Amino acid sequence: MHLSPAFLCPPSITPNEAVVQGFTFPPEAGYPLDPVLGPKYFMMETHYNNPAQDVDIRDTSGIRVYYTESLRRHDAGVLSVGMDPNWRHIIPPGQPEVVSEGHCISACTQQTVPHRGIKVFAVILHTHLIGHKVRLRHLRRGEELPFVSVDDNYDYNHQVYRRLKKPVTVYPGDHLIAQCVYNSEGRTTITLGGLTTREEMCLVFAMYYPRIDLSLCHSLPSLPSVLHSLGIQELWPGSNPVRIKSPPELADMTLESRLVTYDWENHFRSFQEATRKGSFKPLCWMTKPTIVPVSGDYVFPANQIFFGKLR
Known part of the structure; x- marks a missing residue:
């Protein structure tokens, strides 16, 4: 798993060319x-989006990194928490609020976080164009703790590391949730999860110390949950393009057609409930990369789900 240096090495330049003064690590970590033990190389990756097809654009952005040979007490690490970018992340059109959640389950932190815990001291909240609220939720033994970070006025054009007022300790067995709310009123077709700007993401990059052997803690809606949310009971095995087998009224319709023609206006509430109550596949990647063994799909306890608007 290679994290984009844009998330590792602020400062950055925002699209309106305002210079961000940069990010300074706390004195106890770097x-x-x-x-030998760290990354073999660093790669700078820049994504460009030019929907207006403007010509003769010159890019003068860049980054500047300062380092010291005087080592600090703790090595810092970056942990990505959220929903894995994938087509199963579905955002219906025409809705003022669509809630998506990506889970870092307790079984993952139980196997990777030391008994003294890790201290999260900064975060980047990340969605694309239609995200407008992002929270990093924190649960311990079924109890909701204060949010690690929250932005109810999220702006895609202003993404920088945010130092927390006080580091938040995450212990083994804690459950983290990246919770994103999208406003899709300006779109007439579905938006799927993915890497391009037109697609969407729901991720939080948390910087913490001491560094552990875990880089990515995501989840992905299970295929049965996705199908249930669309009123689909069964697919034809091995069909290409993918076709629906049942219920009878949808038989032989392609999955793509169902996504495009679904009556979101009248079925949004049931879709939202199915996606938030349904099972999901946890994904826990170590830095090697190696998958942390987590068995089967997972269902988040119903009494810990927030429905309706974010509170």
Whole structure:
């Protein structure tokens, strides 16, 4: 798993060319530049979006990284929490609020976080164009703790690391949730999860110390949950394009057609409930990369789900 240096090495330049003054690590931690234990190389990756097809654009953006040979007490790490970018992340059109959630389950932190915990000291909240609220929720033994970070006025054009007023300790067995709310009123077709700007994401990049062997803690809606949310009971095995087998009224319709023609206006509430109550596949990746063994799909306890608007 390679995290984009845009998330590792602020400062950055925002699209309106306002210079961000940068990010300074706390005195007790620093990001390790260790040729033996650390990354073998760093890669700068820049994504461009030019929907107006403007010509003769010159890019002068860049980053500047400062380092020291005086090592600090703790090595810092970056943990990605949220929904894995994938077509199963579905955002219906024409809705003022669509809630999506990506889980870092307790079984993952139980196996990777030391007994003294890790301290989260900064975050980047990340969606694309239609995201307008993002929260990083924190649960311990079924109890909801204060949010690690929250932005109810999220702006895609202003993404920088935010230092927390006080580091938040995450212990083994804690459950983290990246919770994103989208406003899709300006769109007439569905938006799917993915890497392009027109697609959507729901991720929180948390910087913490001491560094552990975990880089990605995501979840992905299970296929049965996605099908149930669309009123589909069964698909034809091995069909290409993918076709619906049942119920009878949808038989032989392609999955793509169902997504495009679904009556979102009248079925949005049931869709939202199915996606938030349904099962999901947890994804826990170590830095090697190696998958942390987590068995089967997972269902989040119903009494810990927030329905309706974010509170």
